[in-house]
Amino acid sequence: xxxxxxxxxxxxxxxxxPLTVKCTYSVSGNPYLFWYxxxxxxxxxxxxxxxxxDNLVKGSYGFEAEFNKSQTSFHLKKPSALVSDSALYFCAVxxxxxxxxxxxxxxxxxxx
Amino acid sequence: GAVVSQHPSWVxxxxxxxxxxxxxSLDFQATTMFWYRQFPKQSLMLMATSNEGSKATYExxxxxxxxLINHASLTLSTLTVTSAHPEDSSFYICSAPPTxxxxxxxxxxxxxxx
Numbered sequence: 001x002x003x004x005x006x007x008x009x010x011x012x013x014x015x016x017x018p019l020t021v022k023c024t025y026s027v028s029g030n031p032y033l034f035w036y037x038x039x040x041x042x043x044x045x046x047x048x049x050x051x052x053x054d055n056l057v058k059g060s061y062g063f064e065a066e067f068n069k070s071q072t073s074f075h076l077k078k079p080s081a082l083v084s085d086s087a088l089y090f091c092a093v094x095x096x097x098x099x100x101x102x103x104x105x106x107x108x109x110x111x112x
Numbered sequence: 113g114a115v116v117s118q119h120p121s122w123v124x125x126x127x128x129x130x131x132x133x134x135x136x137s138l139d140f141q142a143t144t145m146f147w148y149r150q151f152p153k154q155s156l157m158l159m160a161t162s163n164e165g166s167k168a169t170y171e172x173x174x175x176x177x178x179x180l181i182n183h184a185s186l187t188l189s190t191l192t193v194t195s196a197h198p199e200d201s202s203f204y205i206c207s208a209p210p211t212x213x214x215x216x217x218x219x220x221x222x223x224x225x226x
């Protein structure tokens with residue numbers, strides 16, 4: 001079955017510290033992988049995607065993610081968290097059949 | 113870049129009435145539109161896929177007679193929640209695949225049924 005998992009419901013970090021939001025996937029073939037962020041009562045905003053090429057993908061707002069095929073992971077990272085990064089983060093995978101699947105979401109809270 | 117415009121951004125309606133949500137692709141043609149529903153603190157759930165010129169495909173468990181989807185043109189897809197009830201209150205989001213591998217999302221509609 002095509003699926004994506006975000007093992008942590010909540011991630012708390014202090015401002016200025018590095019952050020990691022985890023994502024693992026299970027798909028057949030070569031997946032397209034995405035990270036989105038959602039602020040309260042807003043639609044999803046695209047952060048970054050992995051299609052092919054360099055395993056380290058850099059995206060918006062200083063975020064990056066590393067594609068690890070052997071571990072089937074696509075963790076989202078940022079070297080120095082900001083309070084304004086506090087939001088709900090979704091990992092998504094698009095298998096070959098064109099239908100995107102989302103993880104359950106991880107609530108990131110950055111404390112001053 | 114590709115933009116999907118979704119309206120309204122929020123709506124409050126009385127129980128038993130119907131509500132229409134529109135998604136328009138502004139600078140590209142969307143032959144396909146995905147409709148998602150999000151419950152509080154939960155992930156998006158795909159409800160249905162609309163295709164221009166043909167019937168929508170609904171996910172298992174989604175009532176097609178309650179959630180009417182119409183893809184009238186290459187730039188417009190609509191979701192109508194018929195005979196809305198409080199349990200239909202949710203955040204609804206559409207998305208379209210533009211050219212390339214990415215997806216473009218609407219800004220979402222917060223529906224509250226009272």
